[in-house]
Structures are given as structure tokens and as C-alpha cells.
Amino acid sequence: MAEHTEHTEKNRQYFDNLAKSYKDSFKPVLDGICRNVTARRTWISDTWTDTEAGQGKEIKVLDYACGTGVVSLTLAPFVSKIVGMDVADNMINQFNQNAHDAGFGDKMSAIKGDLLSETLSDELSGPEYSDFDIVVVSAALHHFEKPELAMSRFCQRLKKGGVCLIIDIVPDHHRMAHDFGEAEHTVTNHGFTEEQMRQLHEGAGLNEDFRYQSMNEQFVYQKDGKQRTLTFFLSRGQRA
Template identity: 50%
Template sequence: MADFTEANRKYFDQKAAAYKTDFAEVTNRLSKEIGDHRHWVSSKWSDTEAGKGQEIKLLEYACGPGTASLTLEPFVTKIVGLDISDKMIDEFNKNAREAGVSPERMIGLKGDLLAETLPEHLSGPSFFDFNIVVVSFALHHFADPELALKRLGDRLKKGGVCLIVDFVPEHGHHHGHDEIHQHNPEAAATIKKHGFTRDEMQKLYEDAGLGAGFDFKAMEEPVEFTAKDRRLKKKMFIARGERL
């Protein structure tokens, strides 16, 4: 597991500086879907009756450049981004500052919530009691998705929402999966699973005590992106569940 984590860290350190440009189509689509589904995700935001005047804390795990965080920033009071890649954290903080968001309101820090022994610096109260935890396009990179959801669930308040955006598995002969292996072995070495079905996600949420109000939406229109000069199309889903 440690070797797999290290492969991911190195890969995303290399990708960090150009990620926003290289994957602009993916990040734009992610921002749109999260924005469009905000009230489906939760009724508690700083601009809604249920959330007005309250502290609303968001954790984005495997945050990368912070696309989900920046989309939701106007509607929460505090954001913490965690990632195992130093360079991605640099991008997260740079993007937040460029958007005019202060470090007191939105901060990215290096941290691995999936380590066998949890790092001491992640045990303080500021890393718990979140209203929302977001993981976007990262679950397929985690060595142990079951452990990931349990650890993320531990960080949520009771009634807090876990939001996951990822890919739906390809039908037929893992066409996209084979293409990635063939044309981009570096990326393939960081991927544990090629997408998740609704049933798989429901089980992950329920086993982690996050099954309340579970819902899953597969998007009709695929996400398109270029990887190693090849156009790939993948279907995405958005899933939510609350801590019991």
C-alpha cells in the first residue's frame, strides 16, 4: 500500500504544475456538475435557510488543485484541502490566493488519511467535525476505497455529507482501461480500480456508516479529455450519503 501511495505521490507531483491546463475540460465539467448539484448534495449552505449564520466546514481530500473547493467556497465558511502531493498542495494554495480567498478561509496541507498509522498532525480538532467531505476523481487511485470511506466518515459530523465524484466502469472489454495501460503506463500504475457501479458505491457508503440518504447519479454526457495525445471519453457519476 505504501508503494502504491508513493507511486501516486510521484505521479501527481510531476503533473501538478500543468494539471489545470492539461485537464481543463475535466476540471470545468467537475465544477459545473458540483455547482449544478449543490442543493442535491446538501441543504446546508451559507446562502440557504438550513445553513445561514452557521459554521459550514468542508474537507476536500486528495484535493489536487482545488476545483471542488473553489466551486463551493462561496457557500461555506472554512475549507481544508489535504493531498499526499506537496506540489498539488502548492497549486491548491496558489489557486485559492489567485481567487482572492484568504488562508484563514481556505488552506491546503499535506496529509495522508489512508496511512497505516495516522499522522499526528491530522489528529487535532480542526481536522474533524466537517459538514462536507469531497473526493473528486481520486477514489480510483486509492489502494483501499473501503478504508478511505471509513476514515473520511470519521471526519464528518453526524448528518454530514460525503460527496464522491468518479467514473462509471466501461461496458464490454474495459476499453478505456486497456487504452490507459497501453498508452500511459505511468498513469496506469496509479489506478487501483477502473470505475465504480452504483451497487459498489452504495456498499462502500453503507459499510462506512454513510448510507443515510444515499444517492447516485450517472451523468449521461461523458467527460472528454486528452491523455498522451489520445482523446478519451469516460462516464462520470456523482454520489452522496450522510453520516448516521
């Protein structure tokens, strides 16, 4: 396994500690994301096991920075295989337990992996870690030290025509920056505009059929003793 950068190590430690309480602490946010992914599934892609375009095909998904697997669990009924990947051991353990408990253990599993390292591990070079139909990254891009590198690495894992789906935070122009509390030291961006996401997708070679939609609702949750509010977006682009 390649060595983590200092910033990635901060993320690993923070999310390892958060894993057991993550689902409860962020429940309104996670429920809202999954509700919107479900409602926009055909906007994300027309290729699922229950659609004409996906009929008879093996549909593979990479859920990067997968956390406990809430988005994977939402998509699992409509795909053939999901690989979760995270740098935090405890998140991986929770993901795999949740997959088992939901009855998806045969098609959904997570491993430890860092695609954002300067030098990629040989362990992640096998065919099982490439040619994905969809790469999804939910509520994580704002934690990445180099979003441009991340998007490029995601593009490399997709098959031609595959979709990269990013779910992240709409910038809060009223407060200028979100208050992330104890997580602040892991955050590198306080949200992304449509134009920023367009540039990130296109710069990575994900420049076919770019789309961006705000979820147009605010998710309120309690963290670090404070009430916090976030609005999320979905963006997608396809590998040329």
C-alpha cells in the same frame, strides 16, 4: 507524518510531476465536474451559507486528494472554511496559490496529509481536522489502494449528519477498462457502479440518504498523445 504505502508513494510521485500541467491537461474534465457540482449543489446538501438550513452556521469542508483545488474553488462561496489535503507537495502549492489568486485565501488552504495510512499521524488529530459538514473526494477514489478503508476514514472526519461526496468514474462496460496511459500504475479501480458505491458508503457508516447520479455526459480530453473519454458520477451518503 506517517509513512506512505508503496502505492500511495506512486500516486504522490505521479501527481507531484503532473501538478503544473494538471489544470490545462484535464480542463474539459475539470470544467465538467465543476459545472455538475454547481448544478447539483442542493442535491449534495441543503446546508450552505446561502440556504435556510445553513444560515448562521459555520460550514466546514474537507477536500481530500484535493489536487489543485478546482472543486474547492467551486464550493468556496457557499461555505465558511475548506481544508484541502493531499500527499503531493506540488498539488498543495498549486491549491494554495489558486485559493489566493481567487480571493479565497482566508477560508481555503491545503496541507500535506495521508488519511489512508495504516497509522494516522498525530498532526491530523486536532479539532481543525474533524467535525466536517462535507468531505469531498473528486476523481481520486479510483487511485486509492483500499477504497473501503478510505470511506471509513472519511466518515470518521464528518460530524453526525455530515455528507461524504464522491465524484468518480462510471465503469466503461464497452471497453471493460479505461486506458489511463501513464497513470495506469496508480489506478486500482476502473470505475464504480451505483451498487459498489452503495456498499462503500453503507460499509463505512455513511448509510443515511445514499444517492448516486451519473453526469450523463462524456468528457473528452487529450493525454499522452491520445484522445480519451470519461463519464463521471456523483454519490453521496450521510454519517448516521
